[in-house]
Amino acid sequence: MNGPEIERLIQLLGRLPGLGPRSARRVALHLLKKREVLMQPLSAALADAARAIRPCSICGNLDTVDPCSICADPRRDTGLICIVEDIGDLWAMERGKVFNGRYHVLGGSLSALDGIGPDELNIGSLLRRVQEGDVREIIVATNATVDGQTTAHYLADRLADTKVPLTRLAHGVPVGGELDWLDEGTLATAFKARRAL
Numbered sequence: 001m002n003g004p005e006i007e008r009l010i011q012l013l014g015r016l017p018g019l020g021p022r023s024a025r026r027v028a029l030h031l032l033k034k035r036e037v038l039m040q041p042l043s044a045a046l047a048d049a050a051r052a053i054r055p056c057s058i059c060g061n062l063d064t065v066d067p068c069s070i071c072a073d074p075r076r077d078t079g080l081i082c083i084v085e086d087i088g089d090l091w092a093m094e095r096g097k098v099f100n101g102r103y104h105v106l107g108g109s110l111s112a113l114d115g116i117g118p119d120e121l122n123i124g125s126l127l128r129r130v131q132e133g134d135v136r137e138i139i140v141a142t143n144a145t146v147d148g149q150t151t152a153h154y155l156a157d158r159l160a161d162t163k164v165p166l167t168r169l170a171h172g173v174p175v176g177g178e179l180d181w182l183d184e185g186t187l188a189t190a191f192k193a194r195r196a197l
Contacts, residue, residue: 006032058129060105060122062087070094070103077101079136083126083155085109085143088180093141096187101139104129109147110154118154126155130162137165140197144173156197168197 080101
């Protein structure tokens with residue numbers, strides 16, 4: 001029905017989270033209709049982002065500089081590390097403005113069903129950060145899912161020898177919920193009510 005270029009555009013858009021085949025077709029049509037004011041600037045922005053953005057060598061965040069702007073900020077408390085599953089979770093924390101320490105992005109959670117074990121996550125560099133630094137507290141902010149809970153318990157076991165206090169976000173975060181979908185008020189309450197893990 002459409003040319004191969006349009007079909008490729010629709011297929012690529014359909015791979016984005018939240019876009020199924022019908023939504024991808026609507027987005028592609030909208031982009032094609034607004035080629036000069038939307039599609040071409042979006043294409044340039046995507047190319048610029050692909051060229052300039054890289055992971056932070058310390059925490060795993062994405063930024064145009066390494067170390068990222070959070071790790072390089074001297075106003076942030078270096079003694080607090082908040083462990084999150086993904087960069088979207090870090091961004092959610094930053095939107096809530098409830099944490100002024102540093103982060104560590106795991107890159108996912110342990111999942112036997114998906115074949116994700118400790119070696120697939122950014123755990124080794126976390127252990128090095130804790131051993132090398134003056135960390136006073138580690139806040140485990142993994143999602144309140146089965147995989148997130150499993151990851152939190154695994155981290156507690158691995159970090160037990162460090163003698164650094166380990167806390168977990170309070171269960172104001174709904175079970176089965178993901179941090180990226182929470183509002184700022186829920187995040188603020190969860191941070192204030194964190195407890196030992």
